Amino acid sequence: MAKNKKSFILYADQKGVFEQLPDEYAGKLIKHIFQYVNDENPISEDLIINIAFEPIKQCLKRDLQRWEEYIDKQKLNGSKGGRPLKPKETQETQAFLEKPKKPDSVSVSDSVNVNVKDSSNVKKETTRFTKPTQDQIREYMLEQRMNDESERFYNYYEAVGWKVGRNPMKNWKAAVITWKKNQQPIQTINNNYRVL
DSSP states (O other), X not given: OOTTXXXXXXOGGXXXXXXXXXXXXXXXXXXXXXXXXTXXXXXXXXXXXXXXXXXXXXXXXXXXXXXXXXXXXXXXXXHTTSSOXXXXXXXXXXXXXXXXXXXOOEEESSEEEEEOTTXXXXXXXXXXXXXXXXXXXXXXXXXXXXXXXXXXXXXXXXXXXXXXXTEEOSOHHHHHHHHXXXXXXXXXXXXXXXXX
16 A cells, blocks of 8 residues: 555445355455555465455555545645635725716606716606596497496596505506406306306
């Protein structure tokens, strides 16, 4: 074995060799392995020990060769100085801004103002809800192949202040579609189940 190597590997698949041997031979084999890895150059005249030891010996040699290659690679890397250190950033190497950038400001109302770098204001008008007439509602309901409930629809939303729940209505056509879904008759089957 190599100098300064304090361990070796016995593989789990080598267990079969030890199980096939009687306990006396298994003990002799393990002693023979330890003598070999400690460079005592054991010599056995027992044919069974020599046959059982040969495949284990070949594995130990392959592992030793891999270990020596790893050590050589580490020595080479060490001679190059190892991993280079990360450069330390100091106050002198960090970027310095002459004029700090001002944050973009956004104000929200009926229009949106956005200040861009070139200081020009871009305004985007938001669309406001306009209350439909009863005739507009009737036309849209007929387009959607609904019964004309425009008067009921108009009166209901007029009473609640054109709100959907607590929120102001944004799109009355979407409210008509929801109205249509809610007004579909409920069918009963066998008086046990209700189908919408």
